Each structure stands twice: as structure tokens, then as C-alpha cells.
Amino acid sequence: MSDDDDILLDVAHLKVYFRLPRKNIFAKASRVHAVDDVSFQIKRGTTLGIVGESGSGKTTTAMAVMRLTPITSGAMRLGDTDLAALEGEDLRHARTRMQIIFQDPYSSLNPRVRAGAIVREPMDLMNIGDPADREGRVADLFRKVGLRPEQQALFPHQFSGGQRQRIGVARALATQPELVVCDEPVSALDVAIQAQILNLLRSLQDEFGLTYLFISHDLGVVQYMCDEIAVMYLGQIVEYADRISLFTEPLHPYTWALLSAVPSADPATRARADRIRLQGDPPSPIDLPPGCRFSSRCPFAEARCVQETPPLRSIRPGHAVACHLVSDDGVPPQRRS
Amino acid sequence: MAERLLSVEGLRVEFKTRDGIAKVIDNLSISLDTGETLGIVGESGCGKSMTALSIMGLVPIPPGRIAGGRILLDGEDLLQANEQRMREVRGNEISMIFQEPMTSLNPVYSIGNQIAETARLHEGLSRADAMARALEMLQAVGIPAAEKRIHEYPHQMSGGMRQRVMIAMALACKPRVLIADEPTTALDVTVQAQIFDLLNDLKEKTGTAIIMITHDMGAIAEMAQRVVVMYAGRIIEQAGVTQILTDPRHPYTQGLIRCVPHLTRNPTVERPPLLEIPGVVPALSQLGSGCAFAPRCPYADAKCRAEMPPSRAVDSGHDVACWLTEREAAA
Numbered sequence A: 001m002s003d004d005d006d007i008l009l010d011v012a013h014l015k016v017y018f019r020l021p022r023k024n025i026f027a028k029a030s031r032v033h034a035v036d037d038v039s040f041q042i043k044r045g046t047t048l049g050i051v052g053e054s055g056s057g058k059t060t061t062a063m064a065v066m067r068l069t070p071i072t073s074g075a076m077r078l079g080d081t082d083l084a085a086l087e088g089e090d091l092r093h094a095r096t097r098m099q100i101i102f103q104d105p106y107s108s109l110n111p112r113v114r115a116g117a118i119v120r121e122p123m124d125l126m127n128i129g130d131p132a133d134r135e136g137r138v139a140d141l142f143r144k145v146g147l148r149p150e151q152q153a154l155f156p157h158q159f160s161g162g163q164r165q166r167i168g169v170a171r172a173l174a175t176q177p178e179l180v181v182c183d184e185p186v187s188a189l190d191v192a193i194q195a196q197i198l199n200l201l202r203s204l205q206d207e208f209g210l211t212y213l214f215i216s217h218d219l220g221v222v223q224y225m226c227d228e229i230a231v232m233y234l235g236q237i238v239e240y241a242d243r244i245s246l247f248t249e250p251l252h253p254y255t256w257a258l259l260s261a262v263p264s265a266d267p268a269t270r271a272r273a274d275r276i277r278l279q280g281d282p283p284s285p286i287d288l289p290p291g292c293r294f295s296s297r298c299p300f301a302e303a304r305c306v307q308e309t310p311p312l313r314s315i316r317p318g319h320a321v322a323c324h325l326v327s328d329d330g331v332p333p334q335r336r337s
Numbered sequence B: 001m002a003e004r005l006l007s008v009e010g011l012r013v014e015f016k017t018r019d020g021i022a023k024v025i026d027n028l029s030i031s032l033d034t035g036e037t038l039g040i041v042g043e044s045g046c047g048k049s050m051t052a053l054s055i056m057g058l059v060p061i062p063p064g065r066i067a068g069g070r071i072l073l074d075g076e077d078l079l080q081a082n083e084q085r086m087r088e089v090r091g092n093e094i095s096m097i098f099q100e101p102m103t104s105l106n107p108v109y110s111i112g113n114q115i116a117e118t119a120r121l122h123e124g125l126s127r128a129d130a131m132a133r134a135l136e137m138l139q140a141v142g143i144p145a146a147e148k149r150i151h152e153y154p155h156q157m158s159g160g161m162r163q164r165v166m167i168a169m170a171l172a173c174k175p176r177v178l179i180a181d182e183p184t185t186a187l188d189v190t191v192q193a194q195i196f197d198l199l200n201d202l203k204e205k206t207g208t209a210i211i212m213i214t215h216d217m218g219a220i221a222e223m224a225q226r227v228v229v230m231y232a233g234r235i236i237e238q239a240g241v242t243q244i245l246t247d248p249r250h251p252y253t254q255g256l257i258r259c260v261p262h263l264t265r266n267p268t269v270e271r272p273p274l275l276e277i278p279g280v281v282p283a284l285s286q287l288g289s290g291c292a293f294a295p296r297c298p299y300a301d302a303k304c305r306a307e308m309p310p311s312r313a314v315d316s317g318h319d320v321a322c323w324l325t326e327r328e329a330a331a
């Protein structure tokens, strides 16, 4: 590709397996295939979304990118830096370039530390800027995220949920990162507060040219926030597309099922005859089914689907899907019947 | 004509707090017919759960106190009923499913035993018949391999499966009113869709009336025929679901609908910022004499801050409590 230098984060064939303790000494050791051969790239200043049901491997992907969980194999580059190989001081330095915002604004802030110190801490830890300037910078961050500088003296419990998430955002921005990983940043917040935080994240992105890896199970939120979207199922990406293509022409039966499951305030959407219902839960990521991992719940599964694993293949520029039954010219099974 | 099954009239619930008396529910009236689903929406802390607990007779007293009103089930005032009668009502006529099913399932009994026990109390079935009924219920709520899972314990199941078990238990006593308090908030959309189908099915087959509490307007649209919007313990708007979604009159209702990034199948390249409802729900102890929404309302004026707007009908079956509609009506 010509615009390679525009890629901030490049993840290739990432695998993260968790070894489970044996039930007894005779039992076979089992592994959770939490992330299983996942590849994606994020252009500088854009947002890549990851969606999928709980357990699909979204958080594990985020933790691997942040180097907060050991990776089993794969390559990860942040700009020119080989993220996967970094250790010690180099890793510490790279950490200043990427930060994470968590779902739960209650448990992710230390209750005994004042808000100002929480935001300042990453600068002290990673030795960012002149210590004498840090105070001013913290006050500035408070203003940027919509808090008042004098609120620095308060403890986390003295803030509402939305304000706590603002503290989390300010803390994430303290090291002037290039990449911000947002793992379900509004899922724990009330609807009215969600809008405030989503708007804040978008305006900060514009102001600082931030690049987001944005994880959510809420398709409406993802549609609002993301430029490109990866749909995950049982540790793998099953569809990958730009925002417009994914929502206007979903190709993978799983994407289609997810979209049809979202309750809609719009009567026309609700009346669509092509909505489908998935049955049951996803299978266990320990004993994976052979072939397509979605086959046990897919309404179109045929013999081939339980034998061969469908590769993620490109249907047109910027739109890839892993399903045997999507034709090469991009007609998915749900559009054929 | 459908029977008026349940009606709540002028309910007031107060809690004693450190900052004084909090009016957690203030003059709330709703009604429910057989086979109908009523949605209750609002942000956290608006009194949705307390409304449900009042109907169930489960308000913690003290620190709570029922300060007024009536709750009529087929004409019988449940607020006057004694505890034994309320236990009967909860076992037979009104059941409730909660957001986190783990808190209402007993961890030491298998799920089969728990459902069977409910069926035994309700219909006086023998142990064997009750177990057979439990199996039937588990199958009815779509639990795969129900004959195996009937022996499992709550902690062995996923959140979606536990919520189905809760619904199976609610079904086992064939309630006339089912209160679902954010039953799918913790679940994936795919599982939520299954649960909604199940509830709609139940309503069609048995005529069970449902009170569906949620903060999701999409869920309301899929489930409810009528909607009550609550703010700070009061109903601020009440209407049929189509009216609420297409012609919301109260600024809070309008905000609740517009602040959500609704999923669309025809997204545009342009993505205008979401409309925000600024600020947060006020603490009940901080409420003044005016409209509780005034601090967050773009239209608030001096009158709004001074005086509580009364509820007024703007259309048949559409009530709004806002001075704006008063002004329009006067103009």
C-alpha cells in the first residue's frame, strides 16, 4: 500500500492463548483461544472499532496491544516500533505513546488518591516533561475533559460516574499518547452521560489527532465512533470493513445477526422481514468446533462449513469477510434465499 | 374491552436520609391492562425500581415509608394487604425478574429444584410432577439440553441462561403481571433479542401483562404499547409508544431519544455530534419547588425554576408535565 506511513498500529497474526489449570494430573491441559490469528491496521488519526459478543476476545486484544497480557505469537508495530519485542526501559518508553480507558470508572480509579494526583501519576511514572510544568498541565487536562481545575482536590467517590470517566480520559491523555485504547468506555454509564463522553472523545480526537482502538458491544456506539470496524467471533475477525460498507452491506451472517438483534426505535427497521434470531450462546473457546466457528449457530451452515475453516478474504477494497457462502462478487447467503 | 388489571394511584414513597426526607416516588399513577406491556424509562435514580418494589410490596420499611396512594390489583388495594396476603400475591399473581438473576436465584439448589418448588407451592403438584413441569418450563424458555441442565446450579450457567431460568420461574407461577426490571442490561444483544421474543410470546399465549423497566428506547419500541417516562421520582410524560417515539413533548424525553446514537442501516458520511443532556440527575434532597429538570433544560425560565409544572393531556392518552405545553395550550 502507498500510504503505509499513515499506519500507526499494525497487528499481524496475533494469538493470545490462556493455559487453564488441569482438573487433575491425568486430564489433558486445555487452552482458551482468546485471540486466534487476528490482524488489523489503524491509520493515524482514525478509529478502528472492534465489536462482538462478550467472550469474543475484544478485551484480550486490547490488553495484548497495551502489552498488559503475554502474547502467544504474532507481530505488533506502533509506528516504527516493534511493540511485541520490547522489554524493560524501551517498553516503558513505548507505554507513554499508548494509553487505555477502561469500562468501569468506579474500579479503575484508586479511591484513596485525589483526582489531580490520579491524572498526574502517569507523567511522574514515565517522567514526562518538566516536573515544574506538570501542575499546570494537570489543570489544563481537567479543563479539556470538562472538569473544573479546583476539582483536583476531590476523591473519586465525590464524582458522578460520568465525571469519573472524564478523570479516566484525562489520565489517559496525560502522557500525550498517539494511540488510545478505549475498552467499552461508556458501557457502565447512563444513556444521557454516554453522549457526553462520546462527544468528548470525538472532539479530543480532532484536537490532538488521536488514534483510537475502540471496543464496544454496542453497534450504535460503534457506528457513531468508528471509521473502520472489525467484527469478532470466538477470537477471530469474521468481517472487516469501513463504516459505511459494514452497515449498509453486512456480508457475514454473524454481522447480519448482530445487526438484526439490536432493538430499534425505527418501525421500518423493526418490520424488516430479513431479521434473524440467533439461538443459544457461542460455543466454548476451549473446545472449538471444527470448520467455521460460527457454524453451530449459523442458519446457512452446510456440510463444508463444519469441515473447512473459511479464510478472511477480500471481497472489495476495504471489505473482507470469512464465510464460504459469500460469493466472490459480494452476495451474502442472507441475500440469496 | 380489556380488563383494568392493575392501577397505581397517586403513589408516594419517602425515604429517610441523612439530608432529610427524600420523595423517591412522588404522586405516581399508572395503569395496566391484561395482555399489555407498559414501558418505564428514565436514567438511574429516577425511581423505576422503587415503583416496581412498591407494587411487589417489597419497599424496605424503614428507612422507606409509603406516604400515600393506592395500588389496586383487580380492585384490591395491595397497600392495605397484610404480609401473608402479599406473599400470596407475589407467589401467584405478580412476579418480578431482576437485572442480575444471580441475586434472586438460590445458589445451593439446582435450578430444577428451584423451579419445581415454585410450581409445587403454586399448584400443589407432587414432587415428580413438579420436576416434569420444571423441565417443560426450561424447554419453553429455550434452554438447550434442558434435561441435563435441570440438575445444574446457578453458578454453572451463563448470564443469559440464568436470566432464562428466572423467566422460567416467573412462568411457573403463571403470573398475571410480570415486572421485568432491566432484565437484559447485562446481556449481549443476541441474547437480549431471545429474551424479548420469549417475553412477547408469553404475553401472547397467557395474556400476562408486563411492566418493562429499561433505559433503552429501542427496547421500549420493541416491547411496549405504552410508555411512562420518569424523572426524579415523577412521571414527566406518558403516552402510546408511537407517540413517544415520533412526537415526544417533554424536553427530557426528547433528550433521551436524541442523545443515543441509534443504529441505522443507511449511515451517512457526516456524523454530527450527539445532542447532549447536560449535567446529571439531581439528588432528591436537592430538589427545589420548581421543575426538577430545570437545571438541565435548555428552555427553563424563571417560572420553571419556581413552580412545578402540572401534568396536562396534550392528546388522547398523552400527558406531559412541562410549562412549555402549558404555554402552547394558552397561546
Ligand SMILES: Nc1ncnc2c1ncn2[C@@H]1O[C@H](COP(=O)(O)OP(=O)(O)O)[C@@H](O)[C@H]1O
Pocket (backbone or CB within 6 Å): A018, A032, A033, A034, A052, A053, A054, A055, A056, A057, A058, A059, A060, A061, A285
Ligand atoms: N486471564 C484469563 N485466563 C483464562 N481465560 C481468559 C482470561 N482472560 C480472558 N479469558 C477468556 O478469553 C476469552 C475472551 O475474553 P475477553 O477478551 O475478555 O472477551 P470480550 O472482551 O470480548 O468479552 C473468554 O472466553 C474469556 O473467558
Ligand SMILES: Nc1ncnc2c1ncn2[C@@H]1O[C@H](COP(=O)(O)OP(=O)(O)O)[C@@H](O)[C@H]1O
Pocket (backbone or CB within 6 Å): B015, B016, B017, B022, B024, B042, B043, B044, B045, B046, B047, B048, B049, B050, B051, B060, B063, B284
Ligand atoms: N434504601 C434507600 N435509602 C435511601 N434512598 C434510596 C434507597 N433505595 C433507593 N433510594 C433512592 O431512591 C431513588 C430511586 O431509586 P431507584 O428506584 O432504584 O431508581 P432507578 O431504578 O430508576 O435507577 C434514588 O434516588 C435512590 O437513591
Ligand code: SF4
Pocket (backbone or CB within 6 Å): A252, A253, A254, A292, A293, A294, A295, A296, A298, A299, A300, A301, A302, A305, A310, A322, A323, A324, A325, A326, A333
Ligand atoms: S462459513 Fe458457513 S457456517 Fe460459517 S458463516 Fe458462512 S455460511 Fe455460516
Ligand code: SF4
Pocket (backbone or CB within 6 Å): B250, B251, B252, B291, B292, B293, B294, B295, B297, B298, B299, B300, B301, B304, B305, B309, B321, B322, B323, B324
Ligand atoms: S417545565 Fe420548564 S424546565 Fe421543566 S422541562 Fe418544561 S421547559 Fe424545561
Ligand SMILES: [Mg+2]
Pocket (backbone or CB within 6 Å): A058, A059, A060
Ligand atoms: Mg471485554
Ligand SMILES: [Mg+2]
Pocket (backbone or CB within 6 Å): B048, B049, B050, B181
Ligand atoms: Mg433500577
